[in-house]
Amino acid sequence: MPSAEENGGDVDKPKLPYYEQFCYSVFNLLDGPVTKFREKFVEPYRNQNRPVYYHRRFRRVPTxxxxxxxxxxxxxxxxxxxxxxxxxxxxxxxxxxxxxxxxxxxxxxxxxxxxxxxxxxxxxxxxxxxxxxxxxxxxxxxxxxxxxxxxxxxxxxxxxxxxxxx
Incomplete structure (x- = not known):
């Protein structure tokens, strides 16, 4: 049984087979830059220019x-x-x-x-x-x-x- 050091320091997480490790690394290689770009540029821009989807509040005017x-x-x-x-x-x-x-x-x-x-x-x-x-x-x-x-x-x-x- 592999020790905690061999398993990346996590005791509860079982070591994955080599095929799954390869799949995860390829996925992270392709998805990593896209995710970083989205988190750094797209989402902050959307949050500052987000359209309002709730009721508009009009100021009360004189009756x-x-x-x-x-x-x-x-x-x-x-x-x-x-x-x-x-x-x-x-x-x-x-x-x-x-x-x-x-x-x-x-x-x-x-x-x-x-x-x-x-x-x-x-x-x-x-x-x-x-x-x-x-x-x-x-x-x-x-x-x-x-x-x-x-x-x-x-x-x-x-x-x-x-x-x-x-």
């Missing part, structure tokens, strides 16, 4: 109530921000709806009890989406959305006044 009436750029930015926020909210509701449907399909007859939390989350998200964007239509503007929010806040204030007056 429509903070814009002057004649500031077209501010109004446009507020409209684009509202459009992006609406797309995000649409996707959230869509994902929650899909989770609810999948849970109901998976659980079968017991879905009414086992999927209660998922169903409540979806119903809350759908109600909040409708409060924010419902009844506005596809061609609504940021001003329409702002007016809806304003009217809702006035209505809620009046409801509180009615309750406190009783």
């Amino acid at each position: 429509i109530d903070e814009c002057y009436t004649d500031d077209a750029v501010c109004i446009f930015e507020a409209a684009e921000q509202l459009r992006r926020d609406k797309m995000v909210d649409n996707q959230i509701v869509k994902i929650l709806r899909q989770r609810k449907v999948e849970c109901y399909v998976w659980e079968g007859p017991d879905a009414k009890y086992k999927c209660r939390k998922i169903s409540e989350d979806y119903e809350d998200a759908a109600a909040n989406w409708f409060i924010k964007y419902g009844d506005l239509g596809m061609q609504s503007t940021v001003i329409d959305n702002y007016m809806k929010q304003k009217h809702r806040l006035i209505w809620e204030r009046r409801q509180k006044e009615k309750i406190s007056a009783q």
